[in-house]
Amino acid sequence: MAEKFTKGMARNIYYGGSFFVLLLLFGLTLDTVRQLPKRDHRENITAAVAHGKALWENNDCIGCHTIMGEGAYYAPELANVFNRRAGGNKKAFKAFLNAWINAQPLDVPKRRKMPQFNLTDKEINDLAEFLIWTSKIDDNNWPPNIQG
């Protein structure tokens, strides 16, 4: 670096630049939080959805699956599983999820294994409600296709 560029100037870029960008981030976050109600349809969060999220967390589902693309990459994406497995039909999806979760672990040698979590019917119902709610968040049309 040229000698004309002094340590003082570098320091000012650091303090000034990062302070400005931090402010920008703060402003953008405020705006995002304000706009989110239009996109996350929070008005549809029922007690069942909330309970479903707690189950999702307490069983560490994200340790294998992704949801909206985030998580582990060992098992399928689940933010759109409602559409993938039941074409958006609530009743069909709940029936599917109940059967699927109760059938775990599948007796297929070498296949990746999902543990048996011993969930009750009510719990599976609430988990389904959570996944259904999640599938309807406006996430800019991700994933690109139904396969997630």
Added chain:
Amino acid sequence: MKFNSQLVAKPYFIFALILFAGQIIFGLLMGMQYINGDIGFPYIPFNVARMVHTNLLIVWLLFGFMGASYFLVPEEANTELYSPLLAKITFWVFAAAGVAVIAGYLLVPYAELAKITHNDILPTMGREFLEQPTIGKIGIVIVCLSFVFNIGMTILKGRKTVINMILLTGLVGLAVFFLFSFYNPINLTLDKYFWWFVVHLWVEGVWELILGALLAFVLIKVTGVDREHIEKWLYVIIAMALISGLVGMGHHFFWIGPPNYWLWLGSAFSALEPVPFFMMLLFAFKMVNERRRDHANKIAVTWAKGTAVMAFLGAGVWGFLHTLAPVNYYTHGTQLTAAHGHLAFFGAYAMIVMCVISYAMPIMRGRPQGNCIKAQKVERLGFWLMCIGMIGITLALTAAGAWQVIFQRIPESAKALNYMATQDKLVGFYWARLMFGFMFAVGLISYFVSFFVGKRPAKQWQN
């Protein structure tokens, strides 16, 4: 070593490396589970192995940062550590808490762990990387506070160098942003948005300050280059890191619900994130070229250059590869993300900790000029095996990610392969990844062996 209190760093480094070994063992287990899902099941299901793998990484890096700070800060501040006793207590508390959390993951089902630790009172568990029981998170906060207090008081009573101030800023930021881990709203989009305030603002934010400060310290020590010159570079590097990285967080907001403007804001700012890493690369090589002395601890210099190169590749190049929204639309949540995660964490953070250890550990063991040539050779072998192993892992996962995009993401719904069918096509890549994983493990063993090569020179021990 200037001050006796710097010695408190030693147990931190040793314990960090023990946890590192644990991380690699669970990494290898997962590498096998990707190929044969029956391995370890049902005793250690994949999700448990992954929690252990990632949590061990975070904890050992924190131990490394703490050890590095305890070694570096007194020397920079030109005064003894404020309280070596507190540092020792903090070590034991953190070690006990860390072991308890990992044991909890392994010994009881996760839902049971959530129940035992009363996660319902303040639910924070079950989110990626933040799986620790709430009580464990509180423990982390207490440990961080005690650590930052100790470091802060030391700096307060001593010389306030640029390196110390930047390191302290990074450490305070680390503690502050971790507090977002206690915010877990029922609304998943909000939850995810602020989850990134821990994860992104750590690794693509304040941790870069820590990385820069540690690298600058080692470079000053091993090259003898003028401090003013190094500090100027350091300021510019971390300025670019924060300017690009803070709003660059937007690249995580594309597909989880936040407004559309993040698509271009996140793309534009995060596209600049390789810049600080490229500057770090120039910085490390320029300082070594302009060195005013040849330090006998050559392997520490190798680590310093190596971390700059690997961080640039992992965080810079592999990050840029999928950071633009139109690309990320197809690559989000594929093995490409895993590829980037591995190379970036290893290159930027694992390697800088090993760099500081490589410089500081011989000094603490009474070898101010570094380990004997034979030990350095063994360490160098470990360095190369780990670096090549990790690049191999990264390339294998990148290829796997690319195939995922081609088979599963790009075709229309009717023509796309489903997730499991796609995975079946990737087995070859997973084998390659596993083999490179074993290479990495051999490198780690070689690195460990280097600590036991050569006798402690009695004369130097007097210093």
